[in-house]
Amino acid sequence: MSTRNPMNKRSQAQQSGEVSGFTRKSVASAKPARSAASSVRVVPASSKEKRRQAQRGESLVGLSKEEKRARKKEQRLREDRAYAVSNELLRGEPEYKSRRRVFWALLAVGIVATLFVWAMMVFAPSGNAGTMQIAQIAGLVVAYAAIIGSFIYDIVRIRPLRNDARxxxxxxxxxxxxxxxxxxxxxxASKKK
Incomplete structure (x- = not known):
């Protein structure tokens, strides 16, 4: 907190004991002078979940623990059902399947390249060090590119399908x-029989 200029009128008034107004230390300590009207809904914005509940109109204020648990359990069941339905919708899309195959192939290439570099470091003879270092660096570049590329591919090409299904x-x-x-x-069940 900065200090006031001693020549400021408010500072002079405080020093002489002539305090004419009231100042608060910070805006965070300011509170409303009276409670909100009955038609106003006060929602604490301390967490994302509370804000989401407020947007849906599901305030848990004033409920007992059992009622809160029941409401939360019901909400989880709804979310689980929505996820299950979106997964079933995605299983029916051939485009999603082919994109997932590409994702897993890129990830597998990255893992294989990483294992290859590791095997070269452990089992390779140390006779040709310059060539080995170049091969290891190339392998690591391929591994990093494939792994990072697979996650970028997931974000760019697969996530929109998932979000649409959701x-x-x-x-x-x-x-x-x-x-x-x-x-x-x-x-x-009919396929299993």
Whole structure:
């Protein structure tokens, strides 16, 4: 906190004992003079989850522990159902399958290149050190490029498909979600028989 100029009128008034107003130390310590009206909903913005609940209109204020647990359990069930439905929607898309194959292939290339470099360091003879170092550096470059490339590919090409499936699943009614999951379960059961 900075010090005031002693020539400032407020500083002179405080020194002489003639305090005319009230100043607070910081804005954070300021509180409303009276409580909010009954039609105003005060929502603490201390965490993302509380903000999300407030946006959905699901305030847990004033509920007992059992009621809060029940509400949270219900919310988790809804989210789990939406994830399950979005996964089933993704399984039906051939584009998603092919993109996942590319992702796993890139990741496998990166891991194999890393293992190759490690094997060269451990098992290679130390006779041709210059050539080995170049090969190791090239292998590491390939490994890093493949691994980082696989994650970038996932973000750029696969995540939009996942987000689309998630939004479609959340857009479905609860009965449609349950019907889709039951249909998929019945198809899997018939395939097993």
């Amino acid at each position: 939004s479609r699943a959340e857009g479905m009614s609860e009965s449609k979600q349950i019907a889709l999951l039951e249909q998929v379960a019945a198809e899997r």
